[in-house]
Amino acid sequence: MMFWYDHDVSGWGWFAMSAGMILFWALIITAVVLLIRALNSPQEHPHPHPHTPAAPTPTPEDILRERLARGEIDEEEYRRRLAALHAGPLTKT
DSSP states (O other), X not given: OOXXXXXXXXXXXXHHHHXXXXXXXXXXXXXXXXXXXXXXXXXXXXXXXXXXXXXXXXOHHHHHHHHHHHTSSOHHHHHHHHHHHHXXXXXOO
């Protein structure tokens, strides 16, 4: 015995099918965009390569020069501090 059913999709079926298709394509497009961004982004290495020289640390004279250039100290203060640096460590007597 054969049963003849109406094979039309109801309103909720169309809604579910449409929502599923929209979500499917949104997922595909998002994956492609993220892949393109990942491939085009500059590669940042959190750990420097062992053969790459490290950035030199600034000397006290460099720091004084930068402070003078930024206007934090005037020329007289710069010269006084530079002379104190070159005089050597202070000793208590």
